[in-house]
Amino acid sequence: MDINTSAQFAADPNTVCAMMTDPSWWQDVYRRIGATTSDVTVTDTGLSLDLALPAPSQVKKFVGETMAAHQDLSWGPAADDGSRKGTLTITPKGLPAKAVGHADLAVGGPGSVITYTGEFTVSIPLVGRKLESTAGPYITRAFDVQQEAGNDYLSARSAQ
16 A cells, blocks of 8 residues: 655744654654554654554454554754655554655645655455555554644644
């Protein structure tokens, strides 16, 4: 399944990058989709975290009641205008699947635009493609929630 989505934030790229490496922001994103996070580690270039959420019925026979995953987000150095290129990987535990993509953070829209491109694959013969399409709405919702949580995060920061 191809991933191609974007979000616009009313802040400069440096502020958006700081938000996207703030563990509390990611915890809010995942809380909004019904997940919990743990083992959040801020790295020199981004962050790494583990998450768990109730498993969709279609994958319960593979992973049980809870689906766990590991996420890594890394950013390259900022350009003069604050724009950055990054990588995002999400690896579900107990399921031969992976989301691998690129994140481009640039000046645009009301301040910044982040665009994700990549691919989500499930490597299970015969049912992999069906599971990918089943996961589509969950993946889309996770990106939509980033927009919602980002707007709230930035609004709260600007009110301080």
